[in-house]
Amino acid sequence: MRRVLILAEYDGTGFAGLQRQRPGLRTVQGELEGALGRIGALPKAVAAGRTDAGVHALAMPFHFDLPGRIPTARIPEALNRFLPQDLKVLSAREVAPDFHARKDALWRAYRYRLLLRPHPSPLLRGRALWVGRPLDLAALREALPLLLGRHNFLGFAREEVGEGVRELYEARLEAAEGELGPELHLYFRGRSFLRGQVRGMVGTLLEVGLGKRSPESLRRILEEGDRRLAGPSAPPQGLYFLEAAYPEERLSPSATGSGDPRRPAGRPPRS
Amino acid sequence: MRRVLILAEYDGTGFAGLQRQRPGLRTVQGELEGALGRIGALPKAVAAGRTDAGVHALAMPFHFDLPGRIPTARIPEALNRFLPQDLKVLSAREVAPDFHARKDALWRAYRYRLLLRPHPSPLLRGRALWVGRPLDLAALREALPLLLGRHNFLGFAREEVGEGVRELYEARLEAAEGELGPELHLYFRGRSFLRGQVRGMVGTLLEVGLGKRSPESLRRILEEGDRRLAGPSAPPQGLYFLEAAYPEERLSPSATGSGDPRRPAGRPPRS
Incomplete structure (x- = not known):
């Protein structure tokens, strides 16, 4: 099982916001979790922040867990096959097993x-x-x-x-x-x-x-x-x-612990 | 009666192209001519060029004739009240009575x-x-x-x-x-x-x-x-x-004649 941090870009126009809501409302989280299920990941994505309906994102971080063997570098392409045109994944990296996209953000x-x-x-x-x-x-x-x-x-x-x-x-x-x-x-x-x-x-x-x-x-x-x-x-x-930043050591797969949010900002990966 | 040259910006995504076609097809020309009718202009617009469905324009020139007394400087605002969000007029100027947006373009x-x-x-x-x-x-x-x-x-x-x-x-x-x-x-x-x-x-x-x-x-x-x-x-x-250019003298309301297309380019107004 890997914990994976991805960055996603979306056009907020067609979404009822980021957070999953009642069934029938199209949300960023709902679309992403649907795609996660299709590639064998646990269908639960945690975002760095919330955005309202109509608000866009250039690089929103999400974390999720992936039991399968798909190489981390192939995750964006794999997810993008199942994602709609207004939501795409730009990058992925493995992070510490207890990394948290919201709580760890500096x-x-x-x-x-x-x-x-x-x-x-x-x-x-x-x-x-x-x-x-x-x-x-x-x-x-x-x-x-x-x-x-x-x-x-x-x-x-x-x-x-x-x-x-x-x-x-x-x-x-x-x-x-x-x-x-x-x-x-x-x-x-x-x-x-x-x-x-x-x-x-x-x-x-x-x-x-x-x-x-x-x-x-x-x-x-x-x-x-x-x-x-x-x-x-x-x-x-x-x-x-635009983006969120995390402590450098929390972005390493081998690190554990809660990190120190007062450390200097490490920008998220943008590759 | 004034001949008026306007510059229009549009997002081509929702249009079946620029040129008026069979009824029921939404076109840039069709929307513009509808708005012209609403401000008392002759409902016929001539464009500098054609664009296909999905093609955008930053400053497409159109000419039309206006019998009414609305000040030329107020024409963009007047037309924009009747135009959809994906088509707006950026500027207007009075030109020679025989000015032609397509034929006069350099x-x-x-x-x-x-x-x-x-x-x-x-x-x-x-x-x-x-x-x-x-x-x-x-x-x-x-x-x-x-x-x-x-x-x-x-x-x-x-x-x-x-x-x-x-x-x-x-x-x-x-x-x-x-x-x-x-x-x-x-x-x-x-x-x-x-x-x-x-x-x-x-x-x-x-x-x-x-x-x-x-x-x-x-x-x-x-x-x-x-x-x-x-x-x-x-x-x-x-x-x-992006834009079209016209001979400077054809952009003056008092000028007549067909102009000389080999003269140096005068850019269209963008104010």
Whole structure:
């Protein structure tokens, strides 16, 4: 029996989110577990994170167990034969028998993609959020650092109760000159995120960029944890799960133990 | 009455091609002409070129006539209210009353997008052709210049009869490091193209890149004009109509006459 870590790319448009739900709803996990059964693996996949319906992933880590003899390097091709066109496996590696894609992750990174031009883009629909009005970049650059560090993020999250303290390591703006027009990307990297947190932060930052609220107003959301103080959730189609990182020693098949999540980040395999 | 030149972007996936066909088939022209009727324009749009089902466009020029008083600058927004999400107008300008989007074009440019990585990409499906094996770039670089200049391109075209001589101004390879993996773009610019010519050239070039035929073999296709000598048509989803160019003086509302197509290219408006 091997424990295997794979990275999967998916187009979230046709999925009711990542997590398996009630029968009849098409989910990333459901499709993947179906394919796992076809190659003789245990049909249970554990993901590094959750993504909502319409949210995409460039390299979502999953772990699962494989009793068979198929060489690890052949796993992506084997699974891809049974996976739909909007979900494919990019790489696979054997990891420690007690490796856990969610619990062992040191951090997760997300990007939210905004298209800034006068008219919407057919080729980027479902892939980026179109913003037809100019954004105040200076105000955004003032607001983003307020989110950094350890805070109670409940005020940005959805349907969350209980512990809302999370740590955000990076929150930055990236301008990109896409062929279909100027884009603005909001990049977030943190140990973990509350449900709906990224979309809540982006929706609130959009209000900052459009001059509807001050950068300073983010402080009160973090202090009071009241969802009503934040902006509306940004729509899912602009959001991408980028990657997660694991401690290097947890990525070795022979290692055991729970690992130390405070060690320097080892990026996941992308071969 | 104004003659108006618009540039339109579309995702070709959901269209049975550009040209209006029999009723019930969803086409770019059909959707656009429907929207023209809604804003009081004559419901007849003439495009710079044709694209097949599944082929995309970044800036396809169309002309039409508008009797109403709507300001030219407001035309994109007005049309976009009635256009579907996979077809939008990017810009509009008034041109000479006898301007013709097809006949006046000095050249058209196309790109074919190849994704070169071990596994297919969900986020680029319908947007690029996935090629899982390495391509021989040196062979491609040897083959491309053979296509330049005036030739009979019937051997690459589809269902074409009659005159097959066309002039190709540019044919080049562009490497691009996309976020989803290395891409290779084949760029073609010519006065005009036969039906299916670009996809026929790309399919043949792919055989060159995969070592299935020699670069030299393209010569015989051009000499004999026999479609059976060329490779299969490359699938539509990797192909993009990029832009067309017009003589500067034909883009002015006050100009008349047929223009001189040998004048230096004036790019279409992209604002």
